[in-house]
Amino acid sequence: MDQLNNYADSRLLRGCIYCAGPADTRDHVPSKCLLERPYPPNLPVVGCCESCNQGFSKDEQYFVCLIESVLCGSTDPEKIGRPSVAKIMKNSPALRERIEASRTEVDGQIAFAPESERVSNVMLKLARGHAAFELSLPCRTEPDHFWCGPLSLLPEESREAFDSVHFQQMLGEIGSRNIQRLFVTQITLHSENDEQQQNVGILINDWIDVQEDLYRYQAIDDVGVLIIRIVIAEYFACEVAWEV
Ligand SMILES: [Zn+2]
Numbered sequence: 001m002d003q004l005n006n007y008a009d010s011r012l013l014r015g016c017i018y019c020a021g022p023a024d025t026r027d028h029v030p031s032k033c034l035l036e037r038p039y040p041p042n043l044p045v046v047g048c049c050e051s052c053n054q055g056f057s058k059d060e061q062y063f064v065c066l067i068e069s070v071l072c073g074s075t076d077p078e079k080i081g082r083p084s085v086a087k088i089m090k091n092s093p094a095l096r097e098r099i100e101a102s103r104t105e106v107d108g109q110i111a112f113a114p115e116s117e118r119v120s121n122v123m124l125k126l127a128r129g130h131a132a133f134e135l136s137l138p139c140r141t142e143p144d145h146f147w148c149g150p151l152s153l154l155p156e157e158s159r160e161a162f163d164s165v166h167f168q169q170m171l172g173e174i175g176s177r178n179i180q181r182l183f184v185t186q187i188t189l190h191s192e193n194d195e196q197q198q199n200v201g202i203l204i205n206d207w208i209d210v211q212e213d214l215y216r217y218q219a220i221d222d223v224g225v226l227i228i229r230i231v232i233a234e235y236f237a238c239e240v241a242w243e244v
Pocket of ligand 1: 016017018019020021048049050051052053
């Protein structure tokens with residue numbers, strides 16, 4: 001990933017970005033367990049407290065194991081695709097059993113019933129991390145909108161809107177990494193009879209690929225709303241928004 005410095009007002013991000021307690025450690029966003037080695041350089045980090053840092057790790061382990069079990073249709077470590085997740089499953093029989101217990105098979109179709117609270121906990125934490133790192137805005141309150149689920153469940157139209165680049169209308173926090181990432185492109189507008197032409201600059205806010213096919217996200221701060229979109233393993237998606 002590109003290494004970008006944050007030039008926004010640093011007072012905005014004082015303390016743990018999750019609970020506002022003292023930030024005595026740093027947290028990778030996304031957490032390394034969502035990625036595979038070799039990790040991309042310059043992974044985003046945010047300030048957080050030890051207890052938040054520890055508090056999320058069990059849910060994150062559960063989440064990565066669940067996603068891999070769903071994708072591979074099994075909790076058997078031998079059948080799990082991601083090596084780091086196969087290792088967790090091998091070393092944590094209790095976790096494997098718990099996921100196995102949520103497995104159902106109807107007419108040859110394998111499904112796993114997720115522990116929704118744990119999944120939401122992980123996704124919201126990731127969204128808060130991206131908002132802090134990219135937009136320089138702490139989002140400690142409950143979001144105004146939250147959705148997560150398989151990408152394939154989005155109706156075609158929503159899917160297109162979800163995956164597309166965002167055309168920025170207003171600039172967010174000056175100096176934030178998000179502003180530095182926006183790029184300008186020019187389109188030419190033609191009048192109906194083609195006699196007049198006008199060049200218009202538009203600002204594009206694109207998705208950020210952290211690791212191909214494993215993790216991408218988009219952070220938007222525009223006209224009174226912050227939106228974070230995340231796609232994990234090109235399978236599980238999430239959209240979180242805060243009105244500001
Ligand atoms: Zn904290």
